[in-house]
Amino acid sequence: MIPKPTDAELEILHVLWKYGSATVRAVNEEQNKRAGGDEIGYTTTLKFMQIMADKGLLTRDESQRSHVYSAAVREGDVQSAFVSKLLSSVFHGSAMNLVLQALGTSKPSTSELQQIRALLDEEINNNQR
Amino acid sequence: MIPKPTDAELEILHVLWKYGSATVRAVNEEQNKRAGGDEIGYTTTLKFMQIMADKGLLTRDESQRSHVYSAAVREGDVQSAFVSKLLSSVFHGSAMNLVLQALGTSKPSTSELQQIRALLDEEINNNQR
DNA sequence: AACTTTCTACGAACTGTTTCGTAATATTGT
């Protein structure tokens, strides 16, 4: 089972999922480019990436002086872990309620709704067989 | 904006949503009836309910010696807050991806899928107009 | 009235998360 990342860890994972691999410096600069509020200190980013490597969320290549990190977990797996947690802790395990809430909360466009519908049809067909 | 409840607070809210209102004693007993692992101490439940009343998550009637608490937030609003947070922190704001992940993670039955599809069709029709 | 039980309030310990300062070491520029 993969460890569920914290908020700060998720930010770092997003950068690494986007770029594939990166140094602490590059990740920290990307974070601060996005950041609205306070700047995130370099050593803060460093510390998290070290912790995450310990936890198994990241791998790193130490052959260069500036270590190069990569995500060790897939984005889909992390999303799945969060969805499972949310389902059990907030939705009594009902995926249907979650889906309805997601649709209600975020008003997707008609074309997105149709895409979801298409996926749903496929799913139903698979079940039938 | 309603404060996002923590895990322990959520457990208490579930009990109060179910029963409408309850004393600390009743909530604590319900929690321990469900609990798999360690018992939750009475004062632990009490402390949380006091904190939650301060935060505005609960209201309480102090006219009796045993104070009677009720949820001050609707379950749907709390679900919506969690979905919003999850969307922005894990799904880049894409409700569609969240829906797909929810369907993939939890394998709903065919009849549930059909219910969701019906809702979706309604939504699409509303948009068209 | 004295004893026991139940309740609230408060404080404090413990854990996990976030943040950064400082020290030690390596690299680069003059």
Added chain:
DNA sequence: ACAATATTACGAAACAGTTCGTAGAAAGTT
């Protein structure tokens, strides 16, 4: 070679969440 800069590692402070022990007041029992 020396100074300036960049990088890692470590430790610790600050904050939030969770858990409970103890004290004191109120109610119930004998």
